[in-house]
Amino acid sequence: MLSVQGLRKSFGPFLAVSDANLTVAKGEVVAVIGPNGAGKTTLFKLITGQLKPDRGQVMFKGEDIAGLSPHRICRRGLSLSYQVVSVFPRMSVFENVRVAVLARKRQVLRLFTPAVRLANEETWEILSNVGLADKAEVISGTLSHGDSKVLEMAIALGNRPELLIMDEPTAGMSPEETRAAKALIQRLNGELGITILFCEHDMELVFNLAQRIMVMRQGETIAQGTCDEVRCDEKVQQAYLGG
Numbered sequence: 264m265l266s267v268q269g270l271r272k273s274f275g276p277f278l279a280v281s282d283a284n285l286t287v288a289k290g291e292v293v294a295v296i297g298p299n300g301a302g303k304t305t306l307f308k309l310i311t312g313q314l315k316p317d318r319g320q321v322m323f324k325g326e327d328i329a330g331l332s333p334h335r336i337c338r339r340g341l342s343l344s345y346q347v348v349s350v351f352p353r354m355s356v357f358e359n360v361r362v363a364v365l366a367r368k369r370q371v372l373r374l375f376t377p378a379v380r381l382a383n384e385e386t387w388e389i390l391s392n393v394g395l396a397d398k399a400e401v402i403s404g405t406l407s408h409g410d411s412k413v414l415e416m417a418i419a420l421g422n423r424p425e426l427l428i429m430d431e432p433t434a435g436m437s438p439e440e441t442r443a444a445k446a447l448i449q450r451l452n453g454e455l456g457i458t459i460l461f462c463e464h465d466m467e468l469v470f471n472l473a474q475r476i477m478v479m480r481q482g483e484t485i486a487q488g489t490c491d492e493v494r495c496d497e498k499v500q501q502a503y504l505g506g
């Protein structure tokens with residue numbers, strides 16, 4: 264579904280991503296790990312079009328999307344859920360998700376039209392899928408951090424993604440919220456068939472959720488493989504896991 268080859272991005276003289284390589288097959292859950300500053304967020308921004316690569320290829324469903332604008336990439340079925348919560352804080356939970364649903368359908372909000380009725384139904388479905396239906400009327404800016412991150416995922420689901428990219432989905436969550444988020448990610452993958460690519464510092468979560476792992480260090484992919492392959496990789500042990 265996704266194949267990244269030789270991706271590079273510099274900010275002035277600083278090379279943030281020097282050589283990123285990654286493959287994600289349909290239906291997989293893949294994690295990107297690496298120390299702070301390794302280039303994980305930059306890689307995700309390059310894949311989703313928020314940054315333009317200096318060189319390299321990003322193939323999504325057989326098409327090179329490197330350098331396309333974020334909305335064009337989004338329309339192809341690739342969504343990003345941000346590390347830092349980026350919802351409309353004064354809108355309700357329901358309205359935040361409905362905006363995403365309407366945007367996908369290229370509809371504006373005209374009350375009482377069939378299109379809005381369908382968007383409302385779909386919004387309820389997403390909210391119940393992620394467990395936020397009982398908070399639909401809550402003003403988003405007043406949600407707990409954990410619920411805001413789940414809302415962030417719900418907004419990404421409004422795009423009906425085939426591939427959902429999540430930048431540290433459980434960052435700042437309590438252990439209980441983390442468990443719920445883990446179950447949610449498994450459900451999105453298992454029941455809704457959404458392919459998932461995420462980066463995360465919580466190694467327990469990574470080894471629990473991911474079928475394959477890609478390891479970055481200083482902008483470069485140093486290993487890629489199953490959890491066991493990566494665990495046993497000498498370069499990874501030296502560079503990252505401290506083994």
Ligand code: ADP
Nearest residue numbers: 274277279297298299300301302303304305306
């Ligand atoms: P990670 O997500 O692995 O922590 P990042 O992709 O956020 O790493 O950052 C990789 C490196 O690129 C860091 O050293 C960071 O300071 C730098 N960087 C990221 N974005 C910018 C930017 N817009 N301008 C300059 N440097 C940046």
